[in-house]
Amino acid sequence: MAKRFFLKIFVLGVILWSIFYALDYLMTKKALEDKCRRSNWVFSFKNQHFDFVFAGDSRVYNMIDIPTIHNVTGKKGLNIGYSGTIFEEQLLIIRKFIENGNRIDKLFLQADILSFNSARRSRHQFRFYNYVAYLRIDNLVSSVIENNVNQFHFACWKYVPYFRFVEYNLEYPISILFKDFSSCSTEFDSYGTKLFRGVSPKFNRNADEYIQTPRLDTLDANLFPFDTTGMVASKTMNHFKQIIRFCKQKQIEVVLYTPPIFSSTSSGIQNRVNYINFINQIAIENNVEYLTFLNDSLCLDKDNFFDSAHMNALGTKKFSNVMSAYIK
Amino acid sequence: MLFNSLEFVFFFPIVVGLYFALPHRFRWILLLAASYYFYMCWKAEYVVLIMLSTVVDYFASLRMSKFQEKEKRKPYLYLSLLANLGVLFGFKYFNFFNDSTRAVFEHFNLFYDVPAFDVLLPVGISFYTFQTLSYTIDVYNGRIKPESNLGIFALYVSFWPQLVAGPIERPQNLLHQFYEKHSFNYENVTNGLKLMTWGFFKKLVIADRLAVFVNEVYNSPQHFEGLTVILATISFAFQIFCDFSGYSDIAIGAALVMGYRLMKNFDGPYLSQSISEFWRRWHISLSTWFRDYVYIPLGGNRTVKWRWYYNLFITFTVSGLWHGANWTFVVWGALHGALLVVENMTKFQKERFEASISKSRMWIPYQVFQTIKIFALACLGWVFFRANTISDAWHIIISTFSWTSGIDIPFLLSRIPKFVVVAIGIMMIVQLIRRLSKKNMRDLVSSIPLIPRWTLYIGILLIIAFYGSFHSNSEFIYFQF
Numbered sequence: 051m052a053k054r055f056f057l058k059i060f061v062l063g064v065i066l067w068s069i070f071y072a073l074d075y076l077m078t079k080k081a082l083e084d085k086c087r088r089s090n091w092v093f094s095f096k097n098q099h100f101d102f103v104f105a106g107d108s109r110v111y112n113m114i115d116i117p118t119i120h121n122v123t124g125k126k127g128l129n130i131g132y133s134g135t136i137f138e139e140q141l142l143i144i145r146k147f148i149e150n151g152n153r154i155d156k157l158f159l160q161a162d163i164l165s166f167n168s169a170r171r172s173r174h175q176f177r178f179y180n181y182v183a184y185l186r187i188d189n190l191v192s193s194v195i196e197n198n199v200n201q202f203h204f205a206c207w208k209y210v211p212y213f214r215f216v217e218y219n220l221e222y223p224i225s226i227l228f229k230d231f232s233s234c235s236t237e238f239d240s241y242g243t244k245l246f247r248g249v250s251p252k253f254n255r256n257a258d259e260y261i262q263t264p265r266l267d268t269l270d271a272n273l274f275p276f277d278t279t280g281m282v283a284s285k286t287m288n289h290f291k292q293i294i295r296f297c298k299q300k301q302i303e304v305v306l307y308t309p310p311i312f313s314s315t316s317s318g319i320q321n322r323v324n325y326i327n328f329i330n331q332i333a334i335e336n337n338v339e340y341l342t343f344l345n346d347s348l349c350l351d352k353d354n355f356f357d358s359a360h361m362n363a364l365g366t367k368k369f370s371n372v373m374s375a376y377i378k
Numbered sequence: 379m380l381f382n383s384l385e386f387v388f389f390f391p392i393v394v395g396l397y398f399a400l401p402h403r404f405r406w407i408l409l410l411a412a413s414y415y416f417y418m419c420w421k422a423e424y425v426v427l428i429m430l431s432t433v434v435d436y437f438a439s440l441r442m443s444k445f446q447e448k449e450k451r452k453p454y455l456y457l458s459l460l461a462n463l464g465v466l467f468g469f470k471y472f473n474f475f476n477d478s479t480r481a482v483f484e485h486f487n488l489f490y491d492v493p494a495f496d497v498l499l500p501v502g503i504s505f506y507t508f509q510t511l512s513y514t515i516d517v518y519n520g521r522i523k524p525e526s527n528l529g530i531f532a533l534y535v536s537f538w539p540q541l542v543a544g545p546i547e548r549p550q551n552l553l554h555q556f557y558e559k560h561s562f563n564y565e566n567v568t569n570g571l572k573l574m575t576w577g578f579f580k581k582l583v584i585a586d587r588l589a590v591f592v593n594e595v596y597n598s599p600q601h602f603e604g605l606t607v608i609l610a611t612i613s614f615a616f617q618i619f620c621d622f623s624g625y626s627d628i629a630i631g632a633a634l635v636m637g638y639r640l641m642k643n644f645d646g647p648y649l650s651q652s653i654s655e656f657w658r659r660w661h662i663s664l665s666t667w668f669r670d671y672v673y674i675p676l677g678g679n680r681t682v683k684w685r686w687y688y689n690l691f692i693t694f695t696v697s698g699l700w701h702g703a704n705w706t707f708v709v710w711g712a713l714h715g716a717l718l719v720v721e722n723m724t725k726f727q728k729e730r731f732e733a734s735i736s737k738s739r740m741w742i743p744y745q746v747f748q749t750i751k752i753f754a755l756a757c758l759g760w761v762f763f764r765a766n767t768i769s770d771a772w773h774i775i776i777s778t779f780s781w782t783s784g785i786d787i788p789f790l791l792s793r794i795p796k797f798v799v800v801a802i803g804i805m806m807i808v809q810l811i812r813r814l815s816k817k818n819m820r821d822l823v824s825s826i827p828l829i830p831r832w833t834l835y836i837g838i839l840l841i842i843a844f845y846g847s848f849h850s851n852s853e854f855i856y857f858q859f
Binding site for chain 1: 384562563564568832836840843844845846847848
């Protein structure tokens with residue numbers, strides 16, 4: 051009886067392993083064709099030289115217009131900001147970008163308090179699903195993922211065919227195998243920026259949403275993204291330092307910067323001192339230049355903003371113009 | 379540990395493998411260790427509560443058995459009730475009653491300063507507490523003899539397949555099975571695995587996918603109305619059924635692999651034609667527990683009518699409270715109690731009407747209408763069950779009649795994946811076939827020829843792989859009870 055059972059399990063296992071092995075090959079091939087996926091798009095750049103590159107989360111992705119900067123400076127740049135990323139993911143993106151033979155003269159790395167904060171880590175974790183298609187074919191991606199995931203979990207991803215695509219089947223639905231990516235259009239332009247048009251319905255244009263005394267019970271990721279409490283997450287700080295160290299090794303000049311945040315009042319602007327000092331201190335400790343735009347006049351004009359943390363197309367172009375001065 | 383976790387994928391075959399490899403006399407030790415490990419994967423220190431419950435009830439029952447007279451047994455029964463219900467109250471209900479009392483005091487501008495109890499609700503506490511209480515109550519009533527082996531009793535309380543979300547077993551069914559020698563049985567193992575697969579299908583493909591849409595609507599009900607709210611409620615009806623019955627199937631299947639037979643917990647409840655029938659088919663282990671240990675001791679239906687209705691209403695209201703420390707659950711239970719009272723009040727007229735049409739062309743349409751009606755009433759109850767507050771529940775009910783924003787078809791299509799609708803359809807067809815053929819689904823599947831049967835097995839596994847939700851935060855709904 052037991053023999054019969056194990057024989058059937060063995061046969062079932064062989065059939066399933068074969069099916070998943072084939073599917074893994076097909077899905078990997080197909081997933082890498084998807085240039086609309088941000089990570090694939092960044093990794094597609096090879097052996098290019100950029101005078102400047104902007105890296106960070108959505109406050110880079112939506113708030114830096116490369117053509118505006120190019121028109122002022124004549125320099126070649128790229129926006130590799132990626133919404134919702136933390137330093138761990140940005141480190142992987144930057145390392146892979148350089149490993150692909152690209153050169154960067156100056157890297158502008160966006161930093162907000164939330165970038166370092168422990169509360170952020172739980173809300174914005176490393177999005178492994180963006181990179182799992184590379185797991186079996188790219189050593190750098192594989193090693194970064196291995197360092198950030200439980201060993202056992204990693205082994206399943208690496209050695210069990212299709213396992214990682216099963217886990218992220220929402221991001222890699224089986225229907226992808228039949229999709230034609232040659233005609234997919236990205237939501238960002240050819241320099242990597244997605245400009246926000248108009249105003250978010252959640253944007254309270256009459257409220258100064260910068261909080262000096264944090265009120266955790268009212269924190270909402272959309273309205274109050276600037277959590278000034280909480281500990282600096284040591285793992286996140288570690289990844290930040292790795293970015294700095296890596297860039298120094300590759301002779302890339304790093305400039306830390308904090309983009310504008312909406313404030314409905316000038317007293318709100320004046321209240322940002324602690325915020326600025328916090329990041330400035332980190333910049334000094336790591337021997338990098340720091341630029342802050344938290345007290346810039348751009349912050350006061352609601353017409354520049356899509357929501358409290360993201361500028362719209364109009365504001366982005368103005369801000370990009372301001373940034374141009376630091377790129378000449 | 380969750381059933382839908384990577385840890386379980388390895389825990390299960392290791393425990394089953396060791397189970398069959400070990401001599402029978404050591405198996406209970408393995409199962410007990412595995413059960414405690416299973417529980418401690420969630421929060422290790424809370425295993426102390428299970429141990430406390432086990433030790434108190436073990437010794438209380440042994441002491442009770444020394445006396446013939448119930449009066450002399452009573453103190454030990456009270457000790458068991460106090461220990462178990464005390465812990466349950468402290469961890470689950472204290473803050474609820476405290477907040478409600480505070481609200482009353484504040485309404486009358488009276489001072490009230492009892493602080494809240496800042497503690498995490500132990501997973502499965504309502505389940506294992508009721509399971510162990512059924513044991514002590516049955517010992518008290520002389521229905522069973524107390525278990526003399528502390529280890530076996532501890533295993534009864536903590537048996538891992540059904541520890542955290544049932545079925546709530548009875549000692550008469552489960553205890554003796556730990557003494558039986560279970561050899562490797564091909565039928566049990568294959569049937570158990572098939573049942574587990576079916577459970578995972580319901581949980582991962584249907585319940586967890588529907589949860590996204592349901593949570594979006596029910597966590598911000600003020601933003602939705604009309605068809606969206608109706609579909610969210612119907613989705614929740616299927617979500618909770620698939621989540622809970624899925625868990626039960628996995629639990630029953632896992633136990634069956636090792637040769638243990640747990641009680642059935644669901645039997646096609648959404649095909650019921652009366653509320654009474656619904657409760658004979660929904661969460662059977664809990665409804666029978668309340669019948670035997672609350673409803674019948676209150677007098678059941680062997681009393682005057684008004685008292686009978688009162689017993690029904692109170693039993694269901696309390697069962698609502700069992701589900702959670704929130705007035706929404708109380709209202710849900712009370713609603714079902716009220717529906718049952720009304721149903722019993724009108725039983726005679728209904729039976730007369732059904733007798734008059736049973737041989738006419740109206741019979742099948744009537745049955746279909748009844749099924750839809752009971753499903754609709756169940757959905758009405760689910761509004762309260764799922765809503766975060768009573769006012770949210772009222773808002774949802776009222777907004778079902780408000781269609782001012784029209785129907786947002788793109789939104790609905792994006793939130794309710796087609797494959798989920800197909801999966802629900804498959805599940806309902808399976809339920810209907812079972813009901814109409816009056817056969818066991820396992821027997822029906824086993825009668826299919828080899829190649830189509832294996833295609834079916836592989837097909838379901840692939841569907842789970844392609845469409846199941848594997849995010850680590852997709853807990854079972856009933857874990858919170």
